[in-house]
Amino acid sequence: MRENAAKTSRPPLLVRMHFNPSRAQCGEIETSSIGALKKWALGKISQRTTQLQTDMPSFWDSYFHTRGLRPTARPQERKSGQYASSTVSMLNFTIAASAYLWLLAFLPALVRGAIYESASELPGRHFDFVIVGGGTAGNVIANRLTEDPRFSVLVLEAGPSNIGVLDSEVPGFDSNLIPPGPYNWNYTTVPQEGLNGRSMGYIRGFMLGGTSSLNAMFYTRGPADDFDRFAKVTGDQGWSWNSVQPFMRKNERWTEPTDHHDTRTQFDPRFHSFTGINAVSLSGFPHSYNDRVIQTTKELSEEFPFNLDYNSGNPLGVGWLQATIKDGVRSSSATSYLASKFVDRRNLHVLVNARVTRVRGGRHSKAFDTVDFVFQSGDGPAISVTASKEIVLSAGVFGTPQLLMLSGIGDTNELQGLGVQTIHHLPSVGKNMSDHPGLFNSWSVNATTDEDFFRNGSLFEEAYREWNRSHSGILGDPVATHLGWFRLPSNSSIFSEIGDPASGSTAPHIEMIFTDGLHPPLPTGNFLSIGNAVVTPTSRGWLRLNSTNPFDPPLINPGFLTSGFDVFAMRSVVKMTKRFVGATAWSGWVIGPAGDLAQANSDEEIDDYVRRNSGSTCHAVGTAAMSAVNAPFGVVDPDLRVKGVRGLRVVDASIFPYIPAAHPQVPVYIVAERAADLMKETWD
Ligand SMILES: Cc1cc2nc3c(=O)[nH]c(=O)nc-3n(C[C@H](O)[C@H](O)[C@H](O)COP(=O)(O)OP(=O)(O)OC[C@H]3O[C@@H](n4cnc5c(N)ncnc54)[C@H](O)[C@@H]3O)c2cc1C
Numbered sequence: 001m002r003e004n005a006a007k008t009s010r011p012p013l014l015v016r017m018h019f020n021p022s023r024a025q026c027g028e029i030e031t032s033s034i035g036a037l038k039k040w041a042l043g044k045i046s047q048r049t050t051q052l053q054t055d056m057p058s059f060w061d062s063y064f065h066t067r068g069l070r071p072t073a074r075p076q077e078r079k080s081g082q083y084a085s086s087t088v089s090m091l092n093f094t095i096a097a098s099a100y101l102w103l104l105a106f107l108p109a110l111v112r113g114a115i116y117e118s119a120s121e122l123p124g125r126h127f128d129f130v131i132v133g134g135g136t137a138g139n140v141i142a143n144r145l146t147e148d149p150r151f152s153v154l155v156l157e158a159g160p161s162n163i164g165v166l167d168s169e170v171p172g173f174d175s176n177l178i179p180p181g182p183y184n185w186n187y188t189t190v191p192q193e194g195l196n197g198r199s200m201g202y203i204r205g206f207m208l209g210g211t212s213s214l215n216a217m218f219y220t221r222g223p224a225d226d227f228d229r230f231a232k233v234t235g236d237q238g239w240s241w242n243s244v245q246p247f248m249r250k251n252e253r254w255t256e257p258t259d260h261h262d263t264r265t266q267f268d269p270r271f272h273s274f275t276g277i278n279a280v281s282l283s284g285f286p287h288s289y290n291d292r293v294i295q296t297t298k299e300l301s302e303e304f305p306f307n308l309d310y311n312s313g314n315p316l317g318v319g320w321l322q323a324t325i326k327d328g329v330r331s332s333s334a335t336s337y338l339a340s341k342f343v344d345r346r347n348l349h350v351l352v353n354a355r356v357t358r359v360r361g362g363r364h365s366k367a368f369d370t371v372d373f374v375f376q377s378g379d380g381p382a383i384s385v386t387a388s389k390e391i392v393l394s395a396g397v398f399g400t401p402q403l404l405m406l407s408g409i410g411d412t413n414e415l416q417g418l419g420v421q422t423i424h425h426l427p428s429v430g431k432n433m434s435d436h437p438g439l440f441n442s443w444s445v446n447a448t449t450d451e452d453f454f455r456n457g458s459l460f461e462e463a464y465r466e467w468n469r470s471h472s473g474i475l476g477d478p479v480a481t482h483l484g485w486f487r488l489p490s491n492s493s494i495f496s497e498i499g500d501p502a503s504g505s506t507a508p509h510i511e512m513i514f515t516d517g518l519h520p521p522l523p524t525g526n527f528l529s530i531g532n533a534v535v536t537p538t539s540r541g542w543l544r545l546n547s548t549n550p551f552d553p554p555l556i557n558p559g560f561l562t563s564g565f566d567v568f569a570m571r572s573v574v575k576m577t578k579r580f581v582g583a584t585a586w587s588g589w590v591i592g593p594a595g596d597l598a599q600a601n602s603d604e605e606i607d608d609y610v611r612r613n614s615g616s617t618c619h620a621v622g623t624a625a626m627s628a629v630n631a632p633f634g635v636v637d638p639d640l641r642v643k644g645v646r647g648l649r650v651v652d653a654s655i656f657p658y659i660p661a662a663h664p665q666v667p668v669y670i671v672a673e674r675a676a677d678l679m680k681e682t683w684d
Contacts, residue, residue, distance in 0.1 A: 135210020
């Protein structure tokens, strides 16, 4: 019944980066590799997107290529077995033998739930709720709604199942999902004016679990002030930091690191939940530079204080990374919220490979109750399902506004230009896109670093054997070990030009990410890399339809570095990072800056370095933003209902009115947990 995704063919070549001194960190993809990869990818995913321009790697492309090696021989792929597939198949077979057609037509809620690969397996066409997108947010809604046996729920996911996708399971293999491939939507941005006209690949997860199935797994909630600002701009106190605590706790299940070391100096248990669904843990593998990071927080404690737990509501300072990993395996919304005990519910149905093309009501009606989809390959007829209570759009920051516009909800002028009939004029759809610009800085070091594992075949094989044995070692770990969050000094000149864009005094403007290795790696040498990002950017971008063909990727413009604040903040964090590495804790260990960084000294040189090397952290939000009930802008109300129509809610990263000063998966989980509660209240 289910696809064994591990059998899906893989790219013909590794995308190896090689160091190009003239471009420093932006190594170039070997021409032969990219040609073969493009050919393969186009053949595989032409229905999904034809845009595979790679003028530059995104932030994550350049970051992950250090770890972009695969094992030379892959031991038999492990299956999670989280859906107890054989039990579900047998049961469905037995039922089908006697009463399949009857059930198909009349009693969908009595059939045991399952993950289906073909629409013909669906128990019916009518459900209480239809969720578009089985990603980070969508699976939370599906799980929570089906706690109530009265509700039948269908999830439609365009991508395949996550089951058996080893690269998604093994934390150390996440890099393999970054290049264009079958589990990535393979979007491309329009040329970015602020990045010297470059365009870049934009990664989104294309499988069950969505982007939580391929992200870097950092677990960051953001500052308390961010949530208090959401409450303020929407007029709904339910979004405040204090009010969302129960939802945070329903989501999180704190677990031990793989090496079971003493973690008392690495997190504060008072701020964590041990009873939620999505697992979180600290790193279980020591890295060569760990002590030096901590020593620097002591030596330069005024500028870089240690923070025992950046998830307390006050993230400022340097703390140990927390990640959505359990026992050395990724915890995504698919492995957690769709674990077998949940998917076995009779009222939960998940269909993969189902590409939704639009949502609609009756003729020109603003009451939405129907979802049209086609099989992802484009083969076969369009199929319609209905939702008697609500349709939930959880198709992500690009998929959701694209579907709204394809369904006639958007700016009339833009829709008319493309020949789409407007059902409801809502000009904010697709506007307000906000993303964290980022880059990696590297220093050559006099030590053994992580990159040795990823370029030395026998070390790598040993690491992989260890992961297979016990899920421990370097492959059971996330790519970084510490995060630092900082505010710009209050006397920074930029604040005399514009106000402070942060949500309050607990909110950082800039971030540092600490990791071993040069990105991309050299064949020899060892490096320290520290990522930088602006987490309160004031640049804004947009998403527009390219055509009325739902298989055509939309036009994506994150608008990177188009504001003076963002350039100032990037320049400041690069300088700060140099000061961090200038601490005596690093002397004798750090040899010197690598590549372009060595020449980035004056403000002008740093700005040039920033514009040439920055990319996307892939944290885009805001394309269907939430606003107060009577606000003249915004797409959804504080209960996440689409304004001006009935039957439609949006629950995903699109709804943030401001980008969280955090890696956004946890804010998305929190939003989804609360949304499920709001929906249950509505239909109780
Ligand atoms: C490389 C990378 C690294 C990241 N690292 C981190 C990190 O370490 N920590 C962190 O907090 N955040 C990280 N993020 C960001 C974070 O993962 C996302 O912001 C978040 O997961 C988005 O959740 P979502 O529910 O909005 O969308 P998604 O999880 O992307 O879900 C949308 C789902 O809808 C499906 N879909 C879309 N269109 C359709 C359609 N027409 N029909 C049917 N289905 C459809 C998609 O296939 C997908 O499954 C990272 C992102 C990337 C790309």
